[in-house]
Amino acid sequence: MNTAMKNEKAKPRKTTDRGELRTDDLEVIYDSDAGKTVALSSTSLTINPGEFVCVLGPSGCGKSTLLNVIAGFVRPTGGEALLDGQAIEQPGADRSMVFQQHSLLPWKTVRANIGLGPKLLGDIEANSTVNHFIEMVGLKKYEHHYPDQLSGGMQQRVGIARALATFPRVLLMDEPFAALDYQTRLMMQENLLNLWEELGTTVVFVTHDVDEAIFLSDRILVMSASPGRIVKDIANPLPRPRDQMISSEPKFMAIKRDCMEIIRAESLRTF
Numbered sequence: 293m294n295t296a297m298k299n300e301k302a303k304p305r306k307t308t309d310r311g312e313l314r315t316d317d318l319e320v321i322y323d324s325d326a327g328k329t330v331a332l333s334s335t336s337l338t339i340n341p342g343e344f345v346c347v348l349g350p351s352g353c354g355k356s357t358l359l360n361v362i363a364g365f366v367r368p369t370g371g372e373a374l375l376d377g378q379a380i381e382q383p384g385a386d387r388s389m390v391f392q393q394h395s396l397l398p399w400k401t402v403r404a405n406i407g408l409g410p411k412l413l414g415d416i417e418a419n420s421t422v423n424h425f426i427e428m429v430g431l432k433k434y435e436h437h438y439p440d441q442l443s444g445g446m447q448q449r450v451g452i453a454r455a456l457a458t459f460p461r462v463l464l465m466d467e468p469f470a471a472l473d474y475q476t477r478l479m480m481q482e483n484l485l486n487l488w489e490e491l492g493t494t495v496v497f498v499t500h501d502v503d504e505a506i507f508l509s510d511r512i513l514v515m516s517a518s519p520g521r522i523v524k525d526i527a528n529p530l531p532r533p534r535d536q537m538i539s540s541e542p543k544f545m546a547i548k549r550d551c552m553e554i555i556r557a558e559s560l561r562t563f
């Protein structure tokens with residue numbers, strides 16, 4: 293692991309008053325040839341600026357739909373989503389998304405992929421922005437490589453650097469580490485917390501993995517299917533900075549038990 297990526301010491305959190313997300317009574321009904329699907333129903337939430345919120349829930353409960361509404365890719369059929377009080381109506385540079393599989397341009401190098409956003413936005417310091425983020429994700433040695441010359445973990449690190457290089461107010465992450473092996477996933481989680489602690493960006497992170505949600509978050513939203521909605525909002529007071537050893541502590545176990553109880557009850561209800 294690159295030394296720049298190690299969880300060496302506590303970094304001061306940047307405080308910011310931007311990046312507040314709110315959804316009011318959000319509803320998304322997809323209407324396709326196969327019929328209507330209620331993907332989200334009565335979904336109201338507030339996420340504070342700089343907060344790290346994880347969304348947990350079974351397949352098909354509307355997690356990606358929620359992220360897509362916040363990203364501006366999907367228009368709700370009811371209610372609204374707001375960023376800093378402004379209704380979200382389309383995608384914008386103030387929100388970035390990282391997907392489960394990397395969505396890098398295969399014909400561009402690591403450097404060019406990360407630089408795309410800053411250049412499009414007219415960042416006059418695009419080159420130094422790119423240098424900064426390549427260093428932050430520990431890929432200086434690979435800056436002239438192409439995506440298919442990198443491991444899965446490295447590709448995701450490029451994806452995260454690319455998402456952050458436009459200095460978004462909100463980082464949306466849709467199971468970004470799900471395709472990685474266990475050890476790489478743990479390393480990526482620590483790396484992500486280091487980046488977040490430095491930048492103070494609001495993060496909404498979707499996962500199926502209860503341990504991952506507890507390790508990363510300030511708060512966990514548990515969703516349920518039929519219809520998709522938030523059934524529980526669990527505060528996560530575990531101290532920061534964190535490393536993976538925290539998962540063996542009683543406080544971690546207690547939060548895990550809360551999450552498991554809710555997931556189990558909801559599974560039985562919808563079975």
Ligand SMILES: Nc1ncnc2c1ncn2[C@@H]1O[C@H](COP(=O)(O)OP(=O)(O)OP(=O)(O)O)[C@@H](O)[C@H]1O
Binds near residue numbers: 331
């Ligand atoms: N474009 C679409 N057209 C029609 N139905 C859709 C569309 N996208 C999602 N759905 C349906 O909406 C529901 C929620 O889907 P969504 O992808 O948000 O779930 P998810 O919680 O992210 O699931 P997973 O954990 O498997 O990624 C599902 O029933 C899905 O089949």
Ligand SMILES: [Mg+2]
Binds near residue numbers: 356
């Ligand atoms: Mg999904």
